[in-house]
Amino acid sequence: MGMNRYRFSRRAEVLGKSVYDHASGVIMLSVGSAYPPILPDLSREAASSAQGYLAEVMQYGPLMGLPELRETIAAYVSEDSVECNAENVLITNGAKHATDLACRVFTEAGDKIIVTAPTYMTTLQCLRSHNLDIVAIPQDDDGLRTDLLEQRLETMRANAETLPKLLFDVPDFHNPTGITMSLERRKHLLRLSEQFGFVILEDDPYRRIRFEGEAIAPIKSMDQNGMVVAIGTVSKILAPGLRIGWAIGAPEIVRRMALQKSDGGSCPFTQRLVIEAIRSNKLHEHIEIVTKTMRTHRDAMIDALAEFLPDAKVRRPQGGYFLWAELPKGVSGDALAAEAVSHGVEIGSGRLCFPVEDPGNFLRFSYSYVDPETIREGIRRLGDAYRKIAG
Numbered sequence: 001m002g003m004n005r006y007r008f009s010r011r012a013e014v015l016g017k018s019v020y021d022h023a024s025g026v027i028m029l030s031v032g033s034a035y036p037p038i039l040p041d042l043s044r045e046a047a048s049s050a051q052g053y054l055a056e057v058m059q060y061g062p063l064m065g066l067p068e069l070r071e072t073i074a075a076y077v078s079e080d081s082v083e084c085n086a087e088n089v090l091i092t093n094g095a096k097h098a099t100d101l102a103c104r105v106f107t108e109a110g111d112k113i114i115v116t117a118p119t120y121m122t123t124l125q126c127l128r129s130h131n132l133d134i135v136a137i138p139q140d141d142d143g144l145r146t147d148l149l150e151q152r153l154e155t156m157r158a159n160a161e162t163l164p165k166l167l168f169d170v171p172d173f174h175n176p177t178g179i180t181m182s183l184e185r186r187k188h189l190l191r192l193s194e195q196f197g198f199v200i201l202e203d204d205p206y207r208r209i210r211f212e213g214e215a216i217a218p219i220k221s222m223d224q225n226g227m228v229v230a231i232g233t234v235s236k237i238l239a240p241g242l243r244i245g246w247a248i249g250a251p252e253i254v255r256r257m258a259l260q261k262s263d264g265g266s267c268p269f270t271q272r273l274v275i276e277a278i279r280s281n282k283l284h285e286h287i288e289i290v291t292k293t294m295r296t297h298r299d300a301m302i303d304a305l306a307e308f309l310p311d312a313k314v315r316r317p318q319g320g321y322f323l324w325a326e327l328p329k330g331v332s333g334d335a336l337a338a339e340a341v342s343h344g345v346e347i348g349s350g351r352l353c354f355p356v357e358d359p360g361n362f363l364r365f366s367y368s369y370v371d372p373e374t375i376r377e378g379i380r381r382l383g384d385a386y387r388k389i390a391g
């Protein structure tokens with residue numbers, strides 16, 4: 001078949017290769033999928049949803065989501081001091097969908113969006129497909145460098161450049177770096193958003209999966225002026241297969257986001273399932289199980305890296321699913337990721353997470369999907385691959 005048979009969109013050309021194309025038959029330390037042995041059994045909730053709510057769950061649902069789920073999510077986030085009503089809550093097909101809808105509502109091709117460097121790789125694909133101009137700001141141990149962001153914004157203003165409309169960040173247990181943003185930085189970021197007029201997309205899938213340390217208030221909980229859209233999901237705390245997430249923001253934002261849905265709205269059956277799972281306390285029980293399990297996975301990965309890849313500088317995440325490692329300068333993350341596959345383990349090259357310039361020597365790991373023993377074996381294989389390419 002000829003290369004030029006179809007006239008694909010620019011968007012399709014940009015996303016020619018999926019970050020989800022995986023090698024087969026290898027140990028997967030690259031995906032943030034749920035750990036299969038602890039996937040929740042929701043068969044009772046499924047039966048009661050199908051039997052008790054037939055007319056609701058087999059019908060088109062409202063674009064904003066089921067009113068009861070919107071109320072349930074408003075109550076859930078109030079546990080983190082996010083004060084909102086059902087009218088602020090939009091139900092989506094997961095967090096990624098919410099980010100995409102926010103881009104549709106706020107941006108034209110060429111508009112600027114601020115992200116951390118590195119950032120969540122799938123969001124980068126989304127931003128590229130919207131033809132956005134990505135402004136990359138580094139992080140340190142306290143999260144996004146708001147001082148550098150402020151300088152950048154002031155320079156843009158002084159040069160009469162158009163200012164960014166949006167900022168995307170993952171303040172709790174960031175994907176990929178695992179960093180949690182300090183309270184002071186959160187407050188500074190909020191001030192900057194008011195001063196320079198950009199909306200913050202606070203993507204927060206991992207907040208409840210904390211292994212140690214104190215929780216820090218969500219940016220949304222401090223948002224007096226409607227500058228923040230908080231994005232959440234059940235993917236990491238219950239089950240990613242449900243495809244249920246949400247966006248919380250000013251009604252004039254989330255209603256516009258709902259109208260950008262091109263799929264007729266999220267599935268009422270899985271929405272009802274989630275309502276039932278929250279009401280029966282299954283969600284909260286499951287969060288405890290996930291947290292306990294992920295802590296042992298994290299520990300296994302940290303220990304194995306110290307044993308088999310001591311050259312890598314690793315930041316120990318206090319929660320979440322991901323771990324970020326820096327290789328010695330000159331060792332290529334791309335080359336190691338490729339060599340790793342032939343040793344039977346898949347990891348992510350850091351390049352996928354960098355919006356603009358890739359320093360070249362980073363790796364992204366997820367410890368969520370395989371058991372601690374397999375994590376250890378995977379890192380052992382990675383150590384072999386490393387010695388092969390680093391000499």
Ligand SMILES: Cc1ncc(COP(=O)(O)O)c(C=O)c1O
Binds near residue numbers: 032096097170240245
């Ligand atoms: C930061 C971040 N946002 C969103 C998602 C995906 O969420 P969902 O499955 O709800 O689309 C992930 C999953 O890895 C993530 O790390």
